[in-house]
Amino acid sequence: MASQASMLASAKQRLALVSDQLADARADLEATQNAAQRAASAAQTAQANAAKHAVGLHGGFYDGGFRGGFHHY
Secondary structure, eight states, X not given: OHHHHHHHHHHHHHHXXXXXXXXXXXXXXXXXXXXXXXXXXXXXXXXXXXXXXXXXXXXXXXXXXXXXXXXXX
16 A cells, blocks of 8 residues: 555656646747747848838839949059
């Protein structure tokens, strides 16, 4: 009977440990998802700002091509 009680106590201890690890993993997942959402939003904002900046510099049209000249001194 004592060995069964010991095995039960050990199993409860392992269950508590695994439950804590699961809670930590869920919290980490939520934090990662939040960070990914913030990063996607920041990337979208940066892309919009870059497009707005390109339009302002190039008179409303910019195809990404090189426009500069070469200077030979």
